[in-house]
Amino acid sequence: MDPNEQILEAAGRYVGLDEWPGAKSNPEVEALFTAAGYPGMTDDIPWCAAFVGAVLAEVGLVPSGSLMARSYATWGRKVSLAEAMPGDVVVFPRGAPPSGHVAFLVGFNGDRVIVRGGNQGNKVSDKLYPAASILAIRRADPSTASGRAAIRHGDRGAMVLDLQDQLARLGYFAGKKDGIFGDLTRGAVLAFQADHSLDADGIVGNRTWAALVDAKPKPKRDVSADDLRKRGSETIKASDGIDVAAGAAAVTTALPAVRDAVDQANGILPVLTALLRDHWPALLVLALLGGAVILSRRIRLARVEAARSGADLSK
Known part of the structure; x- marks a missing residue:
């Protein structure tokens, strides 16, 4: 895929991400700062350059290394307005230098450009700007494509x-x-x-x-709940315990109710009526126990699926 297409596609996944009102800060916006190389920032700090930097890093391009929007006026290579393509980086002035705004070009609408940027209305959005106000249009070149930075335990973004x-x-x-x-x-x-x-x-x-x-998807292993039970899986053991406990409680709860109802009624309809009238607490318990059994089965299925895929071989 062309780098510009990758950029615009990656930026599109963030559309709608917004700041949190008040004193709280959206951790997803904070993650943009981290990905751009500036951890510890909050969403009350202008973050249009952080958004651009995070997207560029995500697709394997080296950002400008600054949170100043105008730093992208010298990033990559210069492109004229006539040559501009979706995915190019567009820089606008915003007040006196060094203030500015930076975003990705989406398209044209008459004498205006549509750009996808962060901190546009306090969120990631597509917005119209006058084409005449553009300060610079830049495009990725070999100097910006040195590969993704290495990431490791403890990193975010x-x-x-x-x-x-x-x-x-x-x-x-x-x-x-x-x-x-x-x-x-x-x-x-x-x-x-x-x-x-x-x-x-x-x-x-x-x-x-x-x-x-x-890489191709990892082939699934042929693993069953019995296999995991024999290996001493704690998850399967706990699930089995739910079934045993639910079964024992169900028998204890149900036998008196069924025995009394059969003794007091003749025919199916009277039996059901008697059960509902005289033993509804016990029937409610049975329903709850049935839910517990269903839950335990889902736990087993999830554990087996994790073992087959290799996503989790422990527990």
Whole structure:
């Protein structure tokens, strides 16, 4: 895919992301700062350049290295308005230097341009600006395409989120996609590296990024709940315990109710009527116990699926 197409596609995934009102700060906006190389920032700080930097880093391009919008006026190579294409970086003045605004070109509408940027109405959105106000149009060139930065345990941001997406697609990651390089993400990276004859160091560098692009989904293992039970799976053991407890409680609860109802009624309809009238608390318990059994079965199925995919071989 053309770099400009990659840029615009990646930027589009953030449309709608907005600041949080009041004193709280949206962690997803904070993650943009981190991906752009400035961790610890909050969403009350102008973040249009952070958004552009995070998107560029996500597609393997080197950002300007600054949170100043005008820093992108010298990034990449110069493009004229007549040559401009969707995905180009567009810089606008905003008051006196060094203030400005930066975003990605989406298209044209008469004498105005449509750009996709962060901090546009306090969110990522598409917005119209006069073409005459453009300060610079820049496009990625070889100097900006030196590959993705290495990421490791403890990192946060758009690149980590993209890593989690790729690992999940390949069957290595089954955790929450939160842009945080935690223990689960590191475990998935180690498994992927081991399967692809890479140095299993948990660090995602150029070789691991490249391997992810060409990798095929991990084949599923032939694993059953009985297999996991024999291996001493704690999850399966706990699920079995729910079934045993629910079964015992159901028998204890149901036998008196059924016996009394049969003794007091003749025929199906009277039996049902008697059950509902005289033993509704016991029947409610049975319904709850049935829900517990269904839950335990879902737990087992999820655990077996994780083992088959290789996303989680523990517990």
